Amino acid sequence: MPNAEKKNRAELMDFDTALELFEPVLGFEVHVELNTKTKMFCGCANEFGSGANTNTCPTCLGLPGGLPQVNKKALESSIRLGLALGCEIAEHSRFARKNYFYPDTAKNFQTSQYDDPIAHDGSITIELESGRLVTVEIERAHMEDDAGKLTHMGGATGRIQGADYSLVDYNRGGVPLVEIVTQMIEGAEHDAPEIGKTYVAAIREIAKALGVSNARMEEGNVRCDANVSLRPRGSNVLGTRTETKNVNSLRSVERAVRYEIQRQAAVLAGGGTITQETRHWHEDTGITSAGRPKSDADDYRYFPEPDLLPMAPSREWVEELRLTLPEPPAARRKRLQAAWGFANLEFQDVVNSDLLDAVEATVAAGASAQAARKWWTGEIARLANVAGVAADSLVTPEQLAALIQLVEAGTLTDRLARQVLEGVIAGEGTPAEVVESRGLAVVSDDGALIAAIDAALLGQPDVLAKIRDGKVQAAGAVIGAVMKAMRGQADAARVRELVLERAQAIE
């Protein structure tokens, strides 16, 4: 077997056996990219998807003469995020240089915070699917700037390994980040993978609710490094930890934690030792592989950033910002589920589809909660999936509420309503306008229905005879013909009623 392949195929111990022998200890570092208009220390646009190297200047490229200045909005967002995590906000905070050479960092140092982070000592409580509550202590949340984006060229895989050279786009270099560092999480036990996933989901949700980040993991707005170590049962000495980087989806956090527990357990049970190192997560194969040995903090030669002045956010400002905090997402979910009376599965469906805001706004616009849920997670989600867009980009909550009201008033059947929805999505106007222009309203004029029913009955005299003999199930054929003649725009129950009536009445 080639060396690289041997390295990638680590022995894994069965998860349950690993948990019998060892206790996992976790820690997470989550980077949240702030959605400020400009970068952390310069006025270049903070924009995803611009042309390569179009958002750079001497400051973020680390050229001579560049002078950084703190973006006040980035500080404000960091303080609000810190407060939402229950943190203390530092009275004195400053930046530090973290020195290392890597081509995604043009300055040859990252501007970060070392001994005076903006926020420290918080906690959040997360709820697992079993209902178990886990409180995760937050050690610190500090501000720093992001690195540029590397693309590895040549070689077979586009990975670093075997690459001939790399290309750098510094647009992301200098974009503001908040790094949230947890304390060690002990007692996770079998829930360790789920705790990882649920914790990162909670951070993402909080950042989104605050509006401080776009919080899209697929665009790298929220990134997680997962620290895992194992200690033998009965020991109170911590094991050596690994830090798995580049874990950028909720499912991957869960898988990476599980993988590292299984891998480390196999190494330790086989008499080996764990190397303290960073490891890379590979989404495609679901494994981690060894990266560089973890540097000592001393090797980064942190020192206070001489080009930036210390920050001393006034207590008045911090309290003002505290008043702007939204309802905590977990509390909001509890409140909404109770108000709407959704079953757990129904509610989870809405949450997992990221449609909580959409349903809430639709209810506020006058629709019933159940109807709003059915439309958003049903027909609209289906159409969005086909179009490859987000469901809430197809229609507005107001449009949907108007459509639901037309169904509830009996103007539309569900089938007609789906056609109206298509018209609304196609930009043909409000639901009422589409009903009008496409002529889609339910025909509730009995005169028109009776004419169609009489024609259908007389067209099928054998069916008419059967109905008259009391074989009412024969009416199905006539109802079908009538619905077809009405192009579906009739209420089938009313048609059935009238068919039975007319069968006795007509000559």
Added chain:
Amino acid sequence: MSEITAEQVAHLAYLARIDLSPLEITNLTHDLGQIVDSIAKVSEVATADTPATSHPMPLTNVFREDIVVPSLTVEQALSGAPDRAGDKFRVPAILDEE
């Protein structure tokens, strides 16, 4: 005399990517030792209630508003690059990972 060793100086030089000759390492070990000794003298005078100074200016809270200003053009940004490919900087393969 301080405990700065030649090994420490060589390690620091490696971290800073500075190529030092053995003579330079010897000289810098001596110089850095003197600097550390001098700092230690200051530490004897500075008591625990003397706050550390990280900046000579008695200023805090100097902020910038979140307003976009024009960036360099791509050509300007790349003008100092030793190598480029299209609109990106081109750098040698990175060998210390994976």
